[in-house]
Amino acid sequence: MMLSGLRVALAPSALRFHQSLSRPERAQAECLSRVLRAVEGTTQAARLPGFPRVRTAREFQDAVPLSTPDSVLADVEAIKAGEPRVLTRAPVSRFEPSGGSSGASKYIPVTQGLLGEFHHALAPMLFDLLTARPALRAGPSYWSISPIGRKQGRTPGGIPVGSVEDSAYFPRFLQPLLTRVFAVPGAVAHLPDVESCRYVTLWFLVAREDLALVSVWNPSFLTLLMDALERHGERLADDLERGMCRPPGGSGGEVGAVLARMRFSPQPRRARVLRESLRSGLRGLALWPRLSLLSMWTDAQAAHAVEPVRLRFPGVEIQGKGLLATEGVVTLPLFAAPAPVLAVRSHFFEFLEPEHPEARPRLAHELEAGRTYSVLLSTSGGLLRYHLGDLVRVEGFHHATPCLRFLGRADAVSDLVGEKLSAHRVSTVLSSMLSRVLGQSPSFAMMAPEWETPAPPAYRLFVDTDVPEARLEASARAIEDALCEGYHYRYARELGQLGPVRVLRVTEGARHYEARCIALGQRAGDIKPTDFHRRSGWTAWFSQRGTSS
Structure with a gap:
């Protein structure tokens, strides 16, 4: 109603x-x-x-x-x-x-x-959802919430910096109504770290059997949320059964203060459903039988991250965001x-x-x-x-x-030594050949520059995959050949100013990518998927968490 x-x-x-x-x-x-x-x-x-x-x-x-x-x-x-x-x-x-993947905020x-101009777009979008898909009117929705990651400050002139919830972009008279149909309370955004935020979010999501819509930005955000459910599922089932919430990092201090503002009542039946789902493979519709739509980025670099979501939520419609x-x-x-x-x-x-x-x-x-x-x-x-x-x-x-x-x-161009390599070009190359050469679609793939003195700078492709080493080497050669079709890249390679592409295997690539972006000051829900990151240092970051070349 x-x-x-x-x-x-x-x-x-x-x-x-x-x-x-x-x-x-x-x-x-x-x-x-x-x-x-x-x-x-x-x-x-x-x-x-x-x-x-x-x-x-x-x-x-x-x-x-x-x-x-x-x-x-x-x-x-x-x-x-x-x-x-x-x-x-x-x-x-x-x-x-607002900050890009490699630029300053x-x-x-x-x-x-x-805000009025935002309303002119968000209102018809939400109206279309509720009209074209009536099933969405039958239950609550989840709109991705991630921790703010920093105190809400003010400028020297006293102007507030940042908003707490995405509902702030909707007209003020709608905000109380929107808050009442959200499956997860907005106070989750005040949790100080991503893991506790995910755990509390999952508590409220699993508690809602009638969940109808999930809206996130980056598809990987949803995949990582489900990975966390797999890691902490048994603990979460115990908490649901008892009507309590114990994030893995502890529930004292700042976390406890946020949790005290929420209500956790016993959910024994949902705890049983979660345990059954964990035993049978953790698929979305087993937990949320009324879930009818997933909203997320599906274009450009985000396209590679959609397939893992489909595997987690078979049979659920996916709509690309604008x-x-x-x-x-x-x-x-x-x-x-x-x-x-x-x-x-x-x-x-x-x-x-x-x-x-x-x-x-x-x-x-x-x-x-x-x-x-x-x-x-x-x-x-x-x-x-x-x-x-x-x-x-x-x-x-x-x-x-x-x-x-x-x-x-259009402006994401890396130019270490004059090679002028654009993100659009990298995305085109990876989309056209990576899955073909590897024989599978990797769950995570990203190229970035590296400076490894005394060797010349070069580009590294980080891939989360279990294919044999020979295929990784073949993918490096194929990508290098494709990039050399560009005049500036080829010329830099011929001069010896730029080293060849190397491919490095990573584990839990999306999770560790997110962790570094958060360390660089981004909010988890705002992190954009990318095939091409212009910031260096990724080899060391992934190496600390498990890579091989």
Whole structure:
């Protein structure tokens, strides 16, 4: 009944979104007008000659230069110090930290206007879930929660940094209702470490036989959660039976303080179901017979991590997520569309053509099917013509609005000695040959650079697989040959400036990858899967946990 009420509350926003799909040019003009109003009268606007006279998309492109995280850094620092009206007239309510897999953290200013733009995409997405899949209205859902990993701080100017729960992106009047239909309490995010967070999360998930939806970002997040259930299953069954919760690391101190805010009642029947499932292979539907949908990244590098999820949850439908960044939402999934649909009511979008970077960026209604573009974003949070660095391909149109498949990062290029190796190229090579040469799809595969003096730098491929050594060596040769098809890579190899690719076997690769990302400051639920990590040091990290070459 609650979920049916939620669907009714989301309907008006969903209706406006669906009406806009037939008129993307008009919807985008409205977004641009909203962005211009948000920026009018600010320090940013004063720097742009002719900005008060801008009305159309073409005038906007002529008046405003492209921006990047580096180009807005000084403005962000001014806002953090407490200076008002820097990027937007509206005050900044909080900063959200955002960091790529190898870059420094960015601080994205969040305003009420920006949150409203998120609502314009999240509401129709959630409405579509509840409408197209009525079974989801029959039970609670799990939306991935991971520990914050650090105290929620404030900037020197007193602005909060970070939000506790993902529900903060939904309209305030919906948040209490959403909290009541979540299977796992949001307080789990306050647990100080990943293992205790996973254990408590599993307690609440196993307790809910009627679980209907699981939504995570990285597919590996769900696989690692199920691995933890396998490791701690018997202990968890005992806890369920007794109505207690004892995370493996102990339940004292900060963990105990968080647990004291939760209620754990005896669940003897669910304890029996868990024990039976552990004996028979731990498959998702054995624990959650009403589970009908898994939502997760399925494109680009995440595609390799989907198959292990299918093996854990055979027969459960998987829906790919859209492209959502801390800066804004680009696409949202709809069941009737061929690929995630542009969030045409949320922000103002432009699209660069990688083959012609000097050309005027195209607008949403000018995109062509089959073509690849790089996304520019302008939002009511004050980011104007902001280069996200994400590559998308037009898979078709839903009504008149483009449907975009995420391909990977356009700006993820490693250049140790002039080889200019891009993440997109690495992903293409691994996707085309790794499974074929190995004879199986590895559960984890990632390439990264290494500096091993006095030898020249080189790239290492870390693979979680049990194939014979001969196949690992064959995969190294095949990948090296493929990369040498690129002029810059081949030239660096011919000069001896770059060493050959080597393949190193790893164990529990996804788990240890996650552990290092957390050590580098990322939250577990936000860690993106990657075929290509530009940070070195992975050989030493995996070696401490078991590798062979």
